Amino acid sequence: MKGSDLLIVRHLGKSFGRHEVLQDIDLVVQKGDVTCMIGASGSGKSTFLRCINLLETPDDGHIFFHGRDVMENPGMTESAYRAKVGMVFQSFNLFNNMTVLQNCMIGQEKVMKKGKEESEENAMWYLKKVGMEPYVNARPGQLSGGQKQRVAIARAMAMQPEVLLFDEPTSALDPQMVGEVLDVMKALAQEGLTMIVVTHEMAFAKEVSSHVVFMADGVIAEEGSPQDIFENPKEERTREFLSRFRGELQSS
Amino acid sequence: MPQSFSGRIVMILSRYGGSILTGAGLTMLIALIGTVFGCIIGLLVGVVQSVPEPGRGHPARKILLKVVKFLCMAYVEIFRGTPMMVQAMFIFYGAAALFEIHMTTMFAALFIVSINTGAYMTETVRGGIFSIDRGQVEGARAIGMTHAQTMRYVILPQALRNIMPQIGNNLIINIKDTSVLNVIGVVELFYTTNSVAGAYYTYFEAFTVAMVVYFILTFTCSRLLRLAEKKMDGPDNYVLAEGPVIGEVAR
Numbered sequence: 001m002k003g004s005d006l007l008i009v010r011h012l013g014k015s016f017g018r019h020e021v022l023q024d025i026d027l028v029v030q031k032g033d034v035t036c037m038i039g040a041s042g043s044g045k046s047t048f049l050r051c052i053n054l055l056e057t058p059d060d061g062h063i064f065f066h067g068r069d070v071m072e073n074p075g076m077t078e079s080a081y082r083a084k085v086g087m088v089f090q091s092f093n094l095f096n097n098m099t100v101l102q103n104c105m106i107g108q109e110k111v112m113k114k115g116k117e118e119s120e121e122n123a124m125w126y127l128k129k130v131g132m133e134p135y136v137n138a139r140p141g142q143l144s145g146g147q148k149q150r151v152a153i154a155r156a157m158a159m160q161p162e163v164l165l166f167d168e169p170t171s172a173l174d175p176q177m178v179g180e181v182l183d184v185m186k187a188l189a190q191e192g193l194t195m196i197v198v199t200h201e202m203a204f205a206k207e208v209s210s211h212v213v214f215m216a217d218g219v220i221a222e223e224g225s226p227q228d229i230f231e232n233p234k235e236e237r238t239r240e241f242l243s244r245f246r247g248e249l250q251s252s
Numbered sequence: 253m254p255q256s257f258s259g260r261i262v263m264i265l266s267r268y269g270g271s272i273l274t275g276a277g278l279t280m281l282i283a284l285i286g287t288v289f290g291c292i293i294g295l296l297v298g299v300v301q302s303v304p305e306p307g308r309g310h311p312a313r314k315i316l317l318k319v320v321k322f323l324c325m326a327y328v329e330i331f332r333g334t335p336m337m338v339q340a341m342f343i344f345y346g347a348a349a350l351f352e353i354h355m356t357t358m359f360a361a362l363f364i365v366s367i368n369t370g371a372y373m374t375e376t377v378r379g380g381i382f383s384i385d386r387g388q389v390e391g392a393r394a395i396g397m398t399h400a401q402t403m404r405y406v407i408l409p410q411a412l413r414n415i416m417p418q419i420g421n422n423l424i425i426n427i428k429d430t431s432v433l434n435v436i437g438v439v440e441l442f443y444t445t446n447s448v449a450g451a452y453y454t455y456f457e458a459f460t461v462a463m464v465v466y467f468i469l470t471f472t473c474s475r476l477l478r479l480a481e482k483k484m485d486g487p488d489n490y491v492l493a494e495g496p497v498i499g500e501v502a503r
């Protein structure tokens with residue numbers, strides 16, 4: 001195990017009842033990696049992502065964060081681990097009882113125990129970054145989908161996570177709002193944020209990722225650099241899956 | 253004794269207006285305090301009822317939680333399933349007979365209304381918590397909040413807003429149901445009215461007054477609660493940090 005390996009997943013398995021959703025998944029994420037997970041719906045991508053921050057409890061295998069097994073010998077609580085592994089959801093999950101600004105402050109104040117002023121300053125910095133600082137007083141119900149997702153990214157970033165997980169962040173958005181969210185994500189990737197992104201945006205995956213994982217039927221069918229996967233896929237399943245996105249990939 | 257109906261009402265009001273007001277005040281006091289304490293009980297028990305099962309490796313905590321949840325369930329079922337009037341007799345005289353605890357009628361009244369409301373509120377709170385989208389919990393978990401923090405800062409504020417109409421309902425029910433406490437001698441509005449009526453055999457007149465007073469109490473409360481709900485919802489529009497009010501809400 002190398003020192004720079006931030007997250008290592010070994011032999012991860014997960015079943016829902018009799019249905020085996022994930023089998024023997026291995027993944028290594030290094031600091032600064034942008035890992036994109038692609039694959040058909042139901043292939044287990046989202047479940048895998050949710051296992052990484054323990055929103056789902058894996059049935060088998062190990063997850064090492066900085067070399068420590070987060071399930072058996074974490075040296076910290078599950079909550080403390082999750083604070084370092086941020087997550088952005090398909091359905092945003094902004095707190096409906098708080099304003100945009102409060103959404104970005106509450107974690108800092110209550111989880112990181114930062115002062116109010118520092119939290120606000122930090123929250124404003126990230127809200128500015130995603131272009132949402134004029135909306136600090138708005139409530140989630142008053143925003144469009146794209147705006148909500150940008151706030152959700154700011155909320156996650158305000159916790160200064162070491163790795164940020166994106167669970168189909170643009171799947172619930174109207175087409176014209178997808179771009180504004182992807183732009184924010186691209187900027188974060190360029191700044192060196194470690195990201196694991198489950199997505200159906202192939203052009204984004206091809207352009208931004210450093211590592212692409214193709215999942216099918218609960219296993220990793222193929223993985224490699226974006227060039228490997230998008231230009232020379234070895235597996236028939238990968239080729240077949242990508243053929244559906246030919247138009248999108250050529251225009252990029 | 254005045255000949256006309258209205259004359260007798262005026263007589264009751266002028267002669268007994270003060271005691272009727274005192275009775276109404278006591279009714280409101282019991283209803284309000286009982287509702288507040290009932291809500292607190294309901295909140296606590298409702299939250300306990302919704303604690304998720306601990307994961308692997310916590311057998312002791314699992315058993316403890318099961319026992320506590322069972323006790324909570326028993327409390328809810330017993331107090332929801334028996335009439336408050338019977339509970340009042342049972343507790344007031346039972347405490348004296350079994351434990352030689354002689355409660356004042358006022359204390360007994362507050363106690364009975366509180367635990368009764370608590371039993372109903374527990375179910376309401378539980379429903380309120382379950383009505384909140386699962387995504388809210390996940391959003392909170394994902395930024396590292398514990399179960400308790402998630403409840404306190406994210407779920408309960410939203411659940412409380414959603415159950416406000418139900419809390420109002422309970423307050424209004426309590427204003428009316430304190431009347432059964434006359435069986436243990438609480439001098440609330442019904443008891444007072446009954447005494448007034450008995451003095452000159454003016455039952456119809458006295459209870460006409462009581463009807464009106466009860467209605468004024470409940471109607472005022474229901475309007476005030478509506479206002480409180482509006483306030484909790486916050487403004488419909490928001491102000492851009494450096495700009496004018498957004499006229500239309502973007503949805």
